[in-house]
Amino acid sequence: MEEKIEIEEDELKIKVSKVKEKYSGIIGRISLSQHTPATPSTFFFWVRNDVNLHIEPGGIITVEGEVGGGEAIKIVGIIEDVKAMSDVPSSISEFYSTGYGNPEEEVSVERPVIREAKARVIKRTDERVEPIVKKWPVYFASHEDIIDAYAGHIQNKNRILVGFTYDERKQPVPIFADFEYIFGYKGAHFNIAGCSGLAAKTSYALFLILSTLSYAKQHHTGNIGIIAFNVKEQDLLKITKFKEKFHNWEEIIEKLENHSAPQIRKSAELWREAKNNNIDPFEILEDEEIKILEPDRDYKFGFADIVELGENTPDIFKMMFDPQDIDDNFEALLSGIIEDYRNESFAGIKDKIKQKIQRSSSQSGGQGRPSRRYSATDVYIGGIPIHSATIAKFLRRYEVALSQLRKILEERTPRIGTTKRIPIHKLRSGQIFIVNIEPLPDRGKRLVFLSTLKMVNKILEAKRERKETVELWCEDVDISSFPERVAIFVDELNKFAPRGREFSPIKYPIIDIAARGRSLGLSLIGAEQMASQVDGEVLANCSTFAVGRVHPVEIRDKSYDWIKGDLKERVTILKPGEIIMFHALHNAPVLLNFPIPLHHLIEGA
Structure with missing residues (x-):
């Protein structure tokens, strides 16, 4: 019984070997030269002389070999570079050898063209970090090789x-x-x-x-x-x-x-x-x-909502304005508005600020001219003196924002109802x-x-x-x-x-x-x-x-x-x-x- 199992296993190995030979075969070998040195992460290989063998950047290949003691090793890599060349030193030689530059003349002897590819290591089965030192054969990577290379170390x-x-x-x-x-x-x-x-x-x-x-x-x-x-x-x-x-x-x-x-x-x-x-x-x-x-x-925001979601900071409030409008003075005003009017509606804020400006103007002697006790900056919001020019700028930008954001801002009530949260x-x-x-x-x-x-x-x-x-x-x-x-x-x-x-x-x-x-x-x-x-x-x-x-x-x-x-x-x-x-x-x-x-x-x- 054991002998029969061994025979079946040998036959299976032969079948697997034939399948591999049928679909890939050796497509090249490692190239180790002064111009193509291997490193721990990259290596070069020359490609089999076969015009029907297609090598492209992004293709995945496998290198198989043995190291000391007969240990089998497999290296999977992705192709990064591919180039084709012959031993002709320059186009001048090609020109003279083709009827002195006659492209219609058939070439009597085709020079061999060598393809060379550079690959980056995805995985080594021995997990060593060292360059390849032998001219091992190169194959196209199999289904199993690819999965193992990219996911073999990831838990299922x-x-x-x-x-x-x-x-x-x-x-x-x-x-x-x-x-x-x-x-x-x-x-x-x-x-x-x-x-x-x-x-x-x-x-x-x-x-x-x-x-x-x-x-x-x-x-x-x-x-x-x-x-x-x-x-x-x-x-x-x-x-x-x-x-x-x-x-x-x-x-x-x-x-x-x-x-x-x-x-x-x-x-x-x-x-x-x-x-x-x-x-x-x-x-x-x-x-x-x-x-x-x-x-x-499905969703809108009241002013009190954006204050609460912003954790009582102007983080969300300032999203309403163009970035170029936000300077230190403008941001200080936004913080002051949150401090004084956090439970107001968007419309209510506008009215309250205008009322405060009017009171300040009245106290300063009317017609916007400050008395000796007040300066032009004495409009206090959130306990902070804000210049009237900054407030005027805010109100203009605020009107624009409310107009553009009508779809998502509830102007009349501080908080939106539960159905619009x-x-x-x-x-x-x-x-x-x-x-x-x-x-x-x-x-x-x-x-x-x-x-x-x-x-x-x-x-x-x-x-x-x-x-x-x-x-x-x-x-x-x-x-x-x-x-x-x-x-x-x-x-x-x-x-x-x-x-x-x-x-x-x-x-x-x-x-x-x-x-x-x-x-x-x-x-x-x-x-x-x-x-x-x-x-x-x-x-x-x-x-x-x-x-x-x-x-x-x-x-x-x-x-x-x-x-x-x-x-x-x-x-x-x-x-x-x-x-x-x-x-x-x-x-x-x-x-x-x-x-x-x-x-x-x-x-x-």
């Missing part, structure tokens, strides 16, 4: 799907990241850059959101909810539109497979593989799991709240975004202290079922946290969250067209980066230094549905593919 319970790459047979291979390094508590924050309109930023963010919600349903450790801000366009608001036309998974796959566009057909196998990894949009996006919040219809505390694990701020001007977007951040931060702080209630909207609310972690998605991150000295009133709260969010379980999924325009501290605190197609000038910025060689050049020609990603627990980037959002099927039908 922490694996979250972030996209797909392809193996030697052009079959999709799932790529996993570590949940705890994206959403806390070991690491946090995910940044996505890429040109608009090329199915990169928001489309990939939607796939990541679906994967995160799926993870929350599959793992009890994945206690997470998502708050997504719809900043522009309508992608987030259409996330469930596919259900209006399709009633089951089979209908979607059939539509994808029979679509006229190759990129859409490609999504069929990616969605099928996503389904195999438990990402089912029908199940994830059930009606009770998604809530879309519209300004005016943004219900962040009702978020549950596996749910997504989509807050639509697209109809609002920039000042309104900032106000809603910061108010939400403040609420989430306050709830998570209370949960960390094991509290079951927290004071919001001047009453105690139950937070016992609130998620342990929250991910916040926002597009146009560069407008909220711009790089350099450009002032944004919301910039420093975002920097603070980037620095402290990991320990709270608060993570930021930020997207923008150009990472070069996002604050450096925010990017430095991100555990994971993804980039779709970007402009050749943009890719030169230091924000993309994690992409090397020709792989960086490939970023400028990435196709829709492709990104290059780097994760904290991956030793090298990976070229990812992701399926199109399903609502695009309806738009393109």
